[in-house]
Amino acid sequence: MVHIKRLQEEGIDIIAVVGEIDASSSIELDLAIAKSVGEGYKRIIIDCHAMEYISSAGLGVFMSYIEEFKDKGILMVLFGMKEKVINTFSILGLAELLHIRNNKEEAKQLINGLSI
Amino acid sequence: MIRLAFMVAALAWLVLVFSDVTILFSDIKGLPPDLPGWLPRVMFGLYAVSLFYYYKFKIEQDEALNFTDLLWSVFASGLVFTVISLAVRLVLFLLGETALVGLDVFKDVIYQINLGLWVSFLLAAFISWKRLILYQKSKWLIRTWYLFELGLLIVLSYDCLNFSIGEVPSTILSVVLGLLALVLSANMKWVAYLNFKQKWTSLLLLLLTFFYLAYFFITVTTTSESMTSKSTAYLSFQSTIFIPALFAFIVTYSVFSFLVILFNLPTSSVFEQKLEEVVNFQRISQSIQTEQNEESVYSILLESSVGSVFADAAWLEIRGASTEHRFYTYKITEKQAREIRDHLKSKNIRGVLDQSTDKTKNLSKHLAQLKGTIYRSIVSFPITVKEETIGTLALLKELPDGFNKEMTRIVSTFSNQAGISIENFRLMEEAFQNERYKEELKIAKTVQKSLLPERLEKDNDFEIAAFSESADEVGGDYYDTIRINDHQIALIIADVSGKGTTAAFHMSQMKGIFHSLAQQELDPKEFMVRANQALIYCLERGSFISATYFVINTQKKKIFYARAGHCPVLYFNAASNSSGYLKDRGKALGMIKNKDYCNHVETNELSYLPGDIMVLYTDGITEAKDSKGEEFGLDQLNNTLLEVTDRSAKEIELHLIDRLYQYTGTKDINDDYTTMIVKFTGESKLINTKPV
Numbered sequence: 001m002v003h004i005k006r007l008q009e010e011g012i013d014i015i016a017v018v019g020e021i022d023a024s025s026s027i028e029l030d031l032a033i034a035k036s037v038g039e040g041y042k043r044i045i046i047d048c049h050a051m052e053y054i055s056s057a058g059l060g061v062f063m064s065y066i067e068e069f070k071d072k073g074i075l076m077v078l079f080g081m082k083e084k085v086i087n088t089f090s091i092l093g094l095a096e097l098l099h100i101r102n103n104k105e106e107a108k109q110l111i112n113g114l115s116i
Numbered sequence: 117m118i119r120l121a122f123m124v125a126a127l128a129w130l131v132l133v134f135s136d137v138t139i140l141f142s143d144i145k146g147l148p149p150d151l152p153g154w155l156p157r158v159m160f161g162l163y164a165v166s167l168f169y170y171y172k173f174k175i176e177q178d179e180a181l182n183f184t185d186l187l188w189s190v191f192a193s194g195l196v197f198t199v200i201s202l203a204v205r206l207v208l209f210l211l212g213e214t215a216l217v218g219l220d221v222f223k224d225v226i227y228q229i230n231l232g233l234w235v236s237f238l239l240a241a242f243i244s245w246k247r248l249i250l251y252q253k254s255k256w257l258i259r260t261w262y263l264f265e266l267g268l269l270i271v272l273s274y275d276c277l278n279f280s281i282g283e284v285p286s287t288i289l290s291v292v293l294g295l296l297a298l299v300l301s302a303n304m305k306w307v308a309y310l311n312f313k314q315k316w317t318s319l320l321l322l323l324l325t326f327f328y329l330a331y332f333f334i335t336v337t338t339t340s341e342s343m344t345s346k347s348t349a350y351l352s353f354q355s356t357i358f359i360p361a362l363f364a365f366i367v368t369y370s371v372f373s374f375l376v377i378l379f380n381l382p383t384s385s386v387f388e389q390k391l392e393e394v395v396n397f398q399r400i401s402q403s404i405q406t407e408q409n410e411e412s413v414y415s416i417l418l419e420s421s422v423g424s425v426f427a428d429a430a431w432l433e434i435r436g437a438s439t440e441h442r443f444y445t446y447k448i449t450e451k452q453a454r455e456i457r458d459h460l461k462s463k464n465i466r467g468v469l470d471q472s473t474d475k476t477k478n479l480s481k482h483l484a485q486l487k488g489t490i491y492r493s494i495v496s497f498p499i500t501v502k503e504e505t506i507g508t509l510a511l512l513k514e515l516p517d518g519f520n521k522e523m524t525r526i527v528s529t530f531s532n533q534a535g536i537s538i539e540n541f542r543l544m545e546e547a548f549q550n551e552r553y554k555e556e557l558k559i560a561k562t563v564q565k566s567l568l569p570e571r572l573e574k575d576n577d578f579e580i581a582a583f584s585e586s587a588d589e590v591g592g593d594y595y596d597t598i599r600i601n602d603h604q605i606a607l608i609i610a611d612v613s614g615k616g617t618t619a620a621f622h623m624s625q626m627k628g629i630f631h632s633l634a635q636q637e638l639d640p641k642e643f644m645v646r647a648n649q650a651l652i653y654c655l656e657r658g659s660f661i662s663a664t665y666f667v668i669n670t671q672k673k674k675i676f677y678a679r680a681g682h683c684p685v686l687y688f689n690a691a692s693n694s695s696g697y698l699k700d701r702g703k704a705l706g707m708i709k710n711k712d713y714c715n716h717v718e719t720n721e722l723s724y725l726p727g728d729i730m731v732l733y734t735d736g737i738t739e740a741k742d743s744k745g746e747e748f749g750l751d752q753l754n755n756t757l758l759e760v761t762d763r764s765a766k767e768i769e770l771h772l773i774d775r776l777y778q779y780t781g782t783k784d785i786n787d788d789y790t791t792m793i794v795k796f797t798g799e800s801k802l803i804n805t806k807p808v
Contacts, residue, residue, distance in 0.1 A: 023615045030658070056613035056735075057658070063707050064658035084747070088735075092662055092681035093703030093716060 001025060004032045012111060013039070016047035021058030030061045033076075037065075042074050043111050047104070049080030059094055066097055075099070075114050079107035121170035125163055132159035132351070133228045140224050140350045154277070156351045161276035164358065167236055171243040183251075183306050184314050186244045187321040193240040194328035197233040201335065204229055220343065224350050227339045231353055234332040238359070241325065241366045248373070251306040264296040268361065275356040290357065297365040304376045312384045315377050322374045329367060389424070393526055396420035400533045410538055414444050417499075417509065417534040422446050424530070425523040427511040429491065433457070434499075434507035448512065452489070457510075459486045460494075493518040497531040501539045560620040561586060564593075567620075567627050573597040573605050577670045577798040578724075580607075581765035583773055584790040591788035592619030592661075593734045594626055598634045603671040606634040609682060609732040609792055610663035613704075618656060625654050626661055640665045640678035641719040644705065648680070648713045651706045660706035664732065668724075668794075675730070676721045680705050683735055686754060688761055690727030690796075695754055698722075729768065730794040731757055736787035737772075740780050748779055765795040 002025040003018040013036045021029055036044050046062075062078075069076055077099040081089070089095040099114075101107040136156040142148065175181070175189060204226060250261060271289065310318060340352050353359040399416050414432055422430045429448035433441050443450040463482055483492050491512040499507045509531050513519065564586060572580045582595055592612025599605050608630050612622040629647045638646065643665050651661060662681035669676065677685070681704025684697040703716040733753070740748040753772075760771045772791060777783065 056611065056660070056662070057615070060613045060658035060660060063660060066707075067709060091683060092660070092707070093701065094681075094707065096716075097703070097707065 002028055004028055006032060006036065008041075010108075011041075012043040012045055012108065013041040014045045014047055016050065018050040020053040020055075021051065021061075022053070022055045023057040026055065026057040026061050029058060030064075033061065033065060037068075037072075037074065042072075043115060044074065044076045045104070045107050045111060046076065046078040047080060048078050048085065049082075051081065051085055054085055054088060056092075059088065059092060062098060063094060075111050077101055077107040077111045079103055118170060118173045121166045121173065124166040125170055128159045128162040128166060129228075129232050132156050132163060132232075133225060135159060136228060136351050137221050137224050141221050144220055157276045160351060160356075161272050163232070164235060164239065164272055167239045168243070171240050175240070175243045176247060181247075183248065183310060184317050184321070186247055187318050187325075190241045190244045191321045191324050194237050194325055197237045198328050198331060201230055201233055201332070223339065223343055227336070227343060227350070230332065230335050230339065231351075231359075234336055234353075235359060235362075237328060237332065238362045238366055241370075242362060245366065245369050248306050249300050249303045249369075252303075257300075257303065260296060260299060264293070264300060267293045267296060268358065271361055272358045275358050286357070290361070293361055294364070297361075297368055301365075301369045301372045304373060307373065307376050307380050308387055310377070310380075310384070311388050312381070315381055315384055318377050319374065322370055322377070325370055326367075326374075329363070329370070333363070393420075393424050396424065397530065397533060400530060400537055410541060411444075413534055413537050413541065414507075417530055418444050418446055421509060421511060421527045421530050424526050425511060425519060426513075428514050429512040430510060432499075432507060432509050435505075453510070456483070456486060456489060456491070456494070456512075490514050492516040495519045495524055495527065497528050499531050499538070500535045501542070506535075506538070556617050560617040563617075563620045564591075564623060567594065567624055569596050573599050575605060575668075575670060577673075577726075578668065578794050578796045579765045580792060580794050581769040582790075582792040583769050584788065585785060586788045587736075587785050591615050591736070592623040593736070593788040593790035594623045595732070595790060595792045596627065596630055598631065600634060600637055600667070603669060604637065605668045605670070606630075607666040607668065607732070607792070607794070608634075608663060609734065609790070610661050611682065611734045611788075611790075612661050613659050614656075618659065622655060622659060622661060625651065626663070630665075639719055640667055640676050641714070641717055644678045644680045644702070644717045645714045648705045648708070648717075649711075652709045655706040660704040662704040666730075672723075673725075674721055674723050676719055678702060678717055678719050680717055681707070683733055683738065686731035686733070686750075686757060687722070688729035688731075688757060689725075690729075690761070691725055693761075695729075695757060697750060697754075724796045726796050726798045727761075728796040729757065729761060729765075730796075731768075731772075732792040732794070734788060734790040736785070736789050737776060737791060739787060740776055740785070740789070742779050743781050748776065752779070765793045768795065769793045 001019050002021050005016045005018070007014050007016075015032050015036060017029060019025070033044065062076075065076065068074075079101040080103060081100065086095065086100065089098070089100070099107075099110060101110055135151050138151050139153060139156065142150065175186070181189070208226065246261065250257065267289065271293065274286075307315075307318075336353060340354065343350060344352065396416070397420070400413065400420060414434060418430055418432045421427070427446075430446040431448055431450075431453040432444040433453070434444070435441050443453055445453055460482065463485075483489060483494060491514055493513045493516055494510055496508050496510040498505045499509060509527070511519070511527065568584055569582075572582060574580070580597060584593055584595065586593065592610075592614070594610040594612070595608065597605060597607050608626075610623070610626050612619045612626065614622075626647075629650050633643050633646055644663070647663070647665075655661070660681070662683070664677060664679045664682040664685060666675055666677040668674075677698075679685070679698070679700050679702040681702060684699045686695060687698055688695040698720070700718065700720050701716075702718060703713070708716055731753070738748055738750055738753060742748075756772055756775045757768065760768050763771070769791060772793075773789070776789060
């Protein structure tokens with residue numbers, strides 16, 4: 001089960017993921033990101049500090065946006081991942097394709113720096 | 117039985133005529149009769165009883181007859197009898213004033229023919245009336261009816277035996293019979309079930325029945341009068357109680373029916389209306405069972421509501437999942453409907469189209485303010501499914517205050533029922549989807565199983581053992597081996613992201629790629645680059661495949677491999693008696709959708725020695741959880757291997773799986789467990805066998 005909360009700070013859409021993302025709950029994550037894009041946000045931060053687990057389907061969600069974001073000039077930064085979670089990202093090689101930071105401040109810094 | 121009854125009746129009648137004529141003849145001639153005087157009467161009784169049974173079998177048992185059919189059968193038998201009677205008259209007329217016609221005996225034959233026909237008609241009507249009276253039975257009513265029948269039978273047998281029971285008892289019997297007949301005649305419930313047209317038909321048929329009754333009554337009475345002046349020895353109907361009683365009953369009930377139908381004519385439309393409402397109600401509730409869709413429920417609701425309250429126009433607004441609203445309209449355009457709705461909204465009139473309340477008003481004042489609309493009254497009802505309003509039904513009339521309480525009640529019932537129907541429909545749809553999903557999973561599982569190799573490659577240098585078990589939800593684990601040439605063998609382990617049929621489908625694509633590319637003796641990196649290129653166009657959005665591809669070269673005693681995002685290989689080095697994971701870089705297939713992928717994967721090589729062990733696995737194994745939710749993990753996998761490094765590949769595999777089940781504490785796995793163990797043998801085996 002997963003809980004996804006969205007809040008906006010300084011024009012950045014922050015999507016907080018709480019719980020586990022498996023094959024079925026990955027759809028919710030996908031919907032949340034799609035909604036954010038649909039609302040026109042150019043800067044998206046994913047708060048992963050309460051994400052307990054992510055399955056391959058969940059990783060697929062992040063992967064599927066990489067190209068689209070590149071084309072549309074949308075920036076996405078993930079932060080606060082647990083070691084176990086970040087491991088799954090790096091085993092797949094997905095960590096290198098995404099922007100991942102340790103905490104919210106770093107994530108904000110990165111996203112503001114990149115957008116300028 | 118019908119035939120037997122008819123035969124008996126016919127025979128009895130013939131004997132009756134013959135005996136009666138004989139007796140009459142003897143009487144006129146002043147001779148002592150050859151036949152006993154009671155014979156005609158008994159024969160008459162027999163005739164009546166067998167005819168009664170004849171009609172009982174013919175009319176009462178026929179379930180298919182409806183009310184007008186019953187009346188029609190009475191009418192038809194009346195018609196037949198009248199025609200016969202008229203034919204006899206015609207013959208008489210043609211014969212003229214011949215000597216034969218003048219004979220009293222001949223007159224008696226004619227009289228008996230008419231009497232027989234009349235009684236037959238009365239009995240036919242009697243049985244039909246019985247069915248009408250007993251249409252809505254109650255115990256009490258049935259008892260009354262049988263009492264009445266019994267009374268008639270007593271009267272009939274009294275007639276037959278022709279003994280006198282005295283003035284008082286016979287009067288009491290007549291009064292009782294009359295009362296019973298009156299009580300029974302009050303049962304007219306069937307009339308209510310006739311529609312307008314049927315009522316008219318029934319009136320006409322009853323009218324004709326009166327005509328027959330009158331015709332026979334007059335015919336028989338006149339003949340009887342002319343005969344009584346000569347002799348009274350024949351069987352006349354006035355001398356019986358049965359015939360007048362029966363006649364009185366038939367006439368009474370006919371008159372009652374006629375009057376009741378006549379007075380029910382003006383209200384029949386109301387009853388029909390009610391009946392139609394019931395039918396409509398049923399249609400709404402049944403529309404779901406007949407595999408119709410929500411749309412048909414909506415149109416039935418609209419149609420039924422309009423029909424029930426005689427609305428001039430109506431619309432049904434259904435809020436879809438998104439913001440769009442769908443309109444179903446009757447005699448009004450969607451634009452007009454929207455205008456009225458927006459008008460009422462803008463005037464902030466509560467309780468009209470307000471979803472939260474079903475308070476309704478006729479609101480001619482407000483509607484009149486809207487230009488271009490001819491409607492002066494409106495009622496609306498919310499349609500709720502699972503306590504959520506999904507739409508509004510609005511009915512319009514050109515008259516102000518056009519809807520009464522009764523109408524709103526009916527339509528509110530309709531819309532409630534429609535809500536229930538739609539809810540049921542959605543539940544059924546859900547169940548159906550679930551069932552289909554389960555079926556799909558079954559297929560996917562079979563496909564997945566069949567994609568895994570039945571047999572693994574063997575070589576002098578190594579042995580391979582593999583295990584794969586999938587959870588209920590099918591995953592996409594894949595492993596395979598293929599011999600490239602005499603000294604090269606290709607191995608693959610892969611995990612398709614996601615689950616279900618899509619995963620199984622992608623897995624089969626991976627198998628195809630493996631089998632076609634491996635044959636080409638490709639460098640593992642090149643294999644991955646080409647596989648990625650092939651998969652870019654096949655994989656669904658968000659899907660990818662993690663894989664590790666190996667080529668074991670037995671000539672060079674080397675392993676060449678490329679890891680594409682798959683779990684790192686656990687390698688046991690026999691020489692140093694140590695093990696570790698080979699964490700090389702490499703991204704999963706399908707992740708980078710361009711030629712750039714060649715920068716994200718590399719070929720690695722390592723030499724192997726006998727006794728070395730390679731453990732390939734998918735994340736299902738390392739992510740297997742115990743009862744506390746702790747994962748099996750890489751360290752435990754490593755430790756498990758270290759316990760059994762001296763055993764064969766198969767034994768290592770069994771040990772690992774055993775440990776895994778022990779760890780999770782259940783046979784029900786929640787992910788796919790796939791592992792492939794490669795144990796290098798060869799020289800070390802030779803060394804071991806040398807001393808022997």
